[in-house]
Amino acid sequence: MKPYQKITKDIIQKLVDILGEKGVSTDPDRLVQYERDEGVEREFFRTPDAVVYPTTAEDVAAVLQLANTENIPVIPRGAGTGLEFGAVANTYGGIILSTEKMNRILEVNGEKMYMVVEPGVRTADVQAAAKAQGLLYAGDPCSGDSCFIGGNASTNAGGNRAVRYGTTRDQIYSIEVVTPLGQITRLGSRLKKVSTGYPLEKIVIGSEGTLGIITKLVLKLVPLPKYSVNVLAIFKTIDDAMSIVNALPKAGIEPTCLEFMDNDSVRVTEKFLGEKQPHSDIGNYMIIQVDSNDEDRIDDLCVALDELCHDHGAIDVFVADAERIWKVRKNFSEASTTDSPIMVMEDFVVPADELADLLKELEKISADQKTPVRSVAHAGDGNLHLDILKKDIPDDQWPAKVEAFEKAAYDAVYRLGGRISGEHGIGEKRKNLMAHYTDPVELALMKAVKKAFDPNDILNPGKIFDVE
Ligand SMILES: Cc1cc2nc3c(=O)[nH]c(=O)nc-3n(C[C@H](O)[C@H](O)[C@H](O)COP(=O)(O)OP(=O)(O)OC[C@H]3O[C@@H](n4cnc5c(N)ncnc54)[C@H](O)[C@@H]3O)c2cc1C
Structure with a gap:
């Protein structure tokens, strides 16, 4: 296990310098709210060392840059409705980065049928904003009243309409991402077709917060059936x-x-x-x-x-x-x-x-x-x-x-040709199964991708698999 730095008062002060007093919490009553997601297995409950509440991609980038300098894990979190403890600290400890204050719908373009949102918008609010324009946002997990669109993207959530419209990956044109090293980039585009290099947005979507923090999404809308x-x-x-x-x-x-x-x-x-x-x-x-x-x-x-x-x-x-x-x-x-x-x-x-x-x-x-x-x-x-x-x-x-x-x-x-998870992901809970059932070559390639994105293993370490 990689030795990470403990979070000191000095590091908390540096986080406050980036995000202001309201953007950082070490209050035990607050931290305990982040010790779990909707998973029920108590052995995976773990209180984080701190929670931060960025409001912009620049804030997120600054937190990740600091985390790399100080060698501290950062765990991205949406609404915490996941079931595999992906948004919960593990034995590595670290900072929960909550997206709950990045919750604006930035644009609904009815004419061109797309919507631009921040990751902390509730899925039900995305659906309602599309409906108000006579359009459909086709993603529809059963947890839609409480989960966030950024969490849906990060788990590639499925749900009730996936049989016709596909999973969350199929509802997204492009994403703004903060890389684990703290660089801001845009992946994907509002195109019907593209053959211009690797479609990196496709692997960041569904990577359970291990390859980047999604800070903005351009979503596809379709006509609402009559x-x-x-x-x-x-x-x-x-x-x-x-x-x-x-x-x-x-x-x-x-x-x-x-x-x-x-x-x-x-x-x-x-x-x-x-x-x-x-x-x-x-x-x-x-x-x-x-x-x-x-x-x-x-x-x-x-x-x-x-x-x-x-x-x-x-x-x-x-x-x-x-x-x-x-x-x-x-x-x-x-x-x-x-x-x-x-x-x-x-x-x-x-x-x-x-x-x-x-x-x-x-x-x-x-x-x-x-x-x-x-x-x-x-x-x-x-x-x-x-x-x-x-x-x-x-x-x-x-x-x-x-x-x-x-x-x-x-x-x-x-x-029968199946896999461990169809939509909830692997998180912390199923990584032993992942290690057991995944083809070793495939697993080694996944670890190489993680290392390429996150050479210091700072972002959500130990989720899906352990790099070493
Ligand atoms: C009652 C119930 C019904 C459910 N029904 C469905 C269903 O029908 N279909 C389905 O697919 N799932 C379902 N789920 C599981 C869960 O709701 C989904 O996985 C959902 O997508 C999680 O969203 P969240 O905002 O709660 O994410 P969280 O639980 O907070 O996080 C999930 C993962 O995404 C990462 N993450 C979150 N936000 C970001 C971000 N902005 N950038 C990078 N990484 C991020 C976290 O690190 C974590 O690994 C259900 C859960 C419950 C409790």
Whole structure:
């Protein structure tokens, strides 16, 4: 482990000289608010040594320059809704650099369909600003009411509309970045095509704050579809529900969202919300959103979906109230942690056409190992959030149970051509898995990229992998 410098009073004074008194905090009551993100594993909680609140790219650059001179880690942070402890200090300690004061929408250009924002704007506010101009910002993570757009870019967040519009990387034209050495640069451009060197913005996006701090984003906007319908198809078996993942594209139906909830997830969310849900006794849900500018086309799609889902074993198919059904889907995560405070949430991703096979394998592993699980999925993306639940498993058996389940599960995921994380990232929590499952050549190239950007290993060190 690289020895870093402890943060002294002298260094705090230098930070105050850059950012002013209000831009720096070492108040223990404040620091404790940054000891975690939305991950629940206490072993990763760690209080930082200081938190800084820059308001400009120049502030961020000055902090990073100081950090390089003084040899101190800097951990970028958005809203802290991540689940992998990427925005939390680790054993290296260091300064949390919060983007919460860089929260302005700088321009919404309805004519040219783009928006310029700072990283600390809430995703829901980005969506609302686009909507006010009759446009759509297509990124839509379930945490949209609280997460920041800079955090979305840094994790390459997915979410509900990724099946149609792609992940956050696909919603961004360009970014302003402060490099780990403290230089300000712009990566990417508002072009439809470009073959001018390496597309560096593509690797900074999704690098979980290890290759640069994003200080400005130019986002793509698309026309807001005129008509939108949410069909709820309810299936008795997971197998039947999953069979529509491959059937929809074959039938020429391109959903905007295709979200799966298994029966236990439906029940636990029903209990959490205190609102009766249809067929919650046996139903596995598929929420299928389709959009169009043509009203007749929407009617045709509803008829086609009704037929297709019934052909694939649905016990009920109907047009759902959008607000009501998305409330169920978006509250699942909180409902599940409320019901089972001790659990491990996975973010498996496989090719979408392998998701049914993955679920079958996981069901078998769960039964064989007597480890209870429940799952929801961004099914159209092959991205499965499976919660491994402690329930009645004795404390002393729990870690070994999780390890055994994960070993069998990740082996299945990789056999099916998948990866550890579809959208949450690796952070601090999954770096051992990353080291184990990643091809050594690929991992060595990633470390070489990190060294090229960050020769002193100052920016979010020890996240995704350890450089040495
Ligand atoms: C209830 C719930 C639902 C969720 N649903 C989804 C979902 O549908 N899809 C999905 O993808 N994720 C989801 N997440 C996970 C999380 O919300 C996303 O990963 C989100 O993108 C994190 O944004 P944030 O602003 O909270 O980032 P943080 O948690 O603060 O940080 C995340 C990572 O980004 C880095 N970072 C943050 N800002 C910057 C910046 N400006 N420059 C450089 N690095 C930066 C941090 O260092 C860290 O590594 C969910 C989480 C919860 C709790």
